[in-house]
Amino acid sequence: MFDGLKDKLSNFREDAEEVAEENAEELADQPDDEAADTEAAAADSAPEDAPATADAAAPATEPAGEQPDADDEESSAGFVSRAASMARGRVVIDEADLEAPLRELEFALLESDVEMSVVEEILDQIRGDLVGEERKFTESTDTLIEDALREALLSVIDVGQFDLVDEIESTSKPVTIVFTGVNGVGKTTTIAKLARYLESEGFSSVLANGDTYRAGANQQIEEHAEALGVKCITHEQGGDPTAVVYDAVEYADANDVDVVLGDTAGRLHTSDDLMSQLEKLDRVVDPDVTVFVDEAVAGQDAVNRAREFDEASAVDGTILTMADADSQGGAAISVSHVTGKPILFLGTGQAYEDLEPFDPDALVDDLLAASDD
Numbered sequence: 001m002f003d004g005l006k007d008k009l010s011n012f013r014e015d016a017e018e019v020a021e022e023n024a025e026e027l028a029d030q031p032d033d034e035a036a037d038t039e040a041a042a043a044d045s046a047p048e049d050a051p052a053t054a055d056a057a058a059p060a061t062e063p064a065g066e067q068p069d070a071d072d073e074e075s076s077a078g079f080v081s082r083a084a085s086m087a088r089g090r091v092v093i094d095e096a097d098l099e100a101p102l103r104e105l106e107f108a109l110l111e112s113d114v115e116m117s118v119v120e121e122i123l124d125q126i127r128g129d130l131v132g133e134e135r136k137f138t139e140s141t142d143t144l145i146e147d148a149l150r151e152a153l154l155s156v157i158d159v160g161q162f163d164l165v166d167e168i169e170s171t172s173k174p175v176t177i178v179f180t181g182v183n184g185v186g187k188t189t190t191i192a193k194l195a196r197y198l199e200s201e202g203f204s205s206v207l208a209n210g211d212t213y214r215a216g217a218n219q220q221i222e223e224h225a226e227a228l229g230v231k232c233i234t235h236e237q238g239g240d241p242t243a244v245v246y247d248a249v250e251y252a253d254a255n256d257v258d259v260v261l262g263d264t265a266g267r268l269h270t271s272d273d274l275m276s277q278l279e280k281l282d283r284v285v286d287p288d289v290t291v292f293v294d295e296a297v298a299g300q301d302a303v304n305r306a307r308e309f310d311e312a313s314a315v316d317g318t319i320l321t322m323a324d325a326d327s328q329g330g331a332a333i334s335v336s337h338v339t340g341k342p343i344l345f346l347g348t349g350q351a352y353e354d355l356e357p358f359d360p361d362a363l364v365d366d367l368l369a370a371s372d373d
């Protein structure tokens with residue numbers, strides 16, 4: 001999952017680490033007398049509990065001979081202050097130094113289908129985090145860059161998760177969840193997976209086929225219901241989707257079923273008729289949760305559709321299917337930032353069990369772990 005993106009992030013880390021390492025190498029190259037002066041300055045300014053100096057940035061520690069003469073003072077002053085910073089386990093990175101790696105990262109993210117505004121946000125975060133200010137690094141420059149990248153990625157991916165199970169627990173029953181999205185992205189399969197997941201969490205559910213538009217939709221969802229052993233409410237093809245979901249809510253109410261999972265026709269976001277059906281469903285049934293479903297592999301297209309569906313009937317969260325087949329990761333990185341709503345689950349295969357609750361920290365850990373390989 002997201003292997004192409006992992007490689008690209010790893011390349012950025014290597015380039016940016018080189019920039020930080022170069023500062024340390026320059027420091028090591030200084031003549032002994034300057035190094036001694038540096039050490040004195042560092043000793044003067046270092047707090048008593050100063051952290052251990054990073055391996056890569058270790059200043060010269062051997063005492064040395066003469067002090068620099070007056071001519072050297074100006075040039076050594078900047079060096080002294082920087083080296084003193086290094087001695088305290090701190091580093092300063094110039095914006096100019098970081099520009100080339102950041103440009104590479106920008107291309108790499110765009111190539112991975114990360115949305116433009118999301119790319120800009122990530123770059124701004126990294127710049128703000130790394131450039132100019134003295135940054136403490138206790139272990140290595142690697143940690144410094146990794147932390148900046150981690151924070152930048154989390155800032156766009158983590159828009160405030162909510163746990164669907166907690167939401168269901170705290171909402172009066174039956175809880176109605178409606179699924180929207182375009183054709184053929186795995187919506188019906190995702191509903192079936194979620195019924196299985198909710199069962200494992202102790203909740204019963206009823207399926208409702210609000211996709212009255214497509215021939216064969218009733219049969220498709222009924223097959224899933226049978227395989228899962230749950231009730232399924234359907235109407236004839238061409239019927240009113242709102243009426244189907246409404247009936248399912250009544251059924252759940254009468255039979256103590258916890259959750260109604262309502263499918264809708266896989267509509268084109270450009271289809272006014274189908275979009276107005278969605279607005280009616282929203283108005284009449286007033287679902288507790290509306291989930292937008294799309295394919296991770298659709299990249300920017302999925303992100304654009306999420307934005308448009310959110311406008312038609314406010315989305316509470318997204319499920320991205322086919323994450324198992326997605327090397328780019330663009331939609332997974334972008335969709336939360338663009339909609340302001342979290343990704344709730346990732347679909348990771350065709351089996352009912354292949355639905356993973358989404359955890360931004362775990363995703364970022366995974367994306368950054370590749371470069372340790």
Ligand SMILES: Nc1nc2c(ncn2[C@@H]2O[C@H](COP(=O)(O)OP(=O)(O)OP(=O)(O)O)[C@@H](O)[C@H]2O)c(=O)[nH]1
Nearest residue numbers: 183184185186187188189266321322347348349350
């Ligand atoms: N690899 C993989 N396949 C998936 C995943 N989710 C769904 N699929 C497959 O994608 C295909 C389409 O899924 P459906 O559930 O029929 O899609 P749909 O959105 O309901 O399609 P419509 O009913 O036409 O709107 C099926 O073969 C699913 O098994 C996933 O996370 N990973």
